[in-house]
Amino acid sequence: AQSVTQLGSHVSVSEGALVLLRCNYSSSVPPYLFWYVQYPNQGLQLLLKYTTGATLVKGINGFEAEFKKSETSFHLTKPSAHMSDAAEYFCAVRDLFGNEKLTFGTGTRLTIIP
């Protein structure tokens, strides 16, 4: 079964610093990959997705992620953190065909230090 591993349940960065949230997937066939953000007491919002094509994916709010097949990774980055980025971030995976369910990682809580 598809799975994703998020390294680091909590990450703290200073405002203006680089944000790097790590995600590795387990599949021999590149799947669909996603990053979702969850603000306190809210639902999940799609930040970006990798389906096919370009391996560097740009999302909303200045986030981007790079799909690296050789490393089975899909890390999320943002060059300069903003206070409003404080939230929980989930990496998710979906098979290319068949079952459309999303399998989520355990999440990374991002704290921004003023």
Add this chain to the structure above:
Amino acid sequence: DSGVTQTPKHLITATGQRVTLRCSPRSGDLSVYWYQQSLDQGLQFLIQYYNGEERAKGNILERFSAQQFPDLHSELNLSSLELGDSALYFCASSVGGGGYYNEQFFGPGTRLTVL
């Protein structure tokens, strides 16, 4: 606003009781998915319906059941509730169910507390 609505927003009930969570998908979406978010299990897929029929099943307990009605809204029924069922239940919807990529749009969730 994703266009997916869920009611109620909060639900507090006692062990042994039964509750129904309701989801209305985005206009035009045929697929509805239910997910559970708990401290113990994280975010996990429960079940998917496509145009009224069950399409896929995940880690859904036998005490839980769901259905999708002709108007495409869906209900998740949880019975014989236990303390461990306390969680945030999300509904998501997407256009199709044909296997190719369809973005899932998530509702705001229903927070269930079992006392």
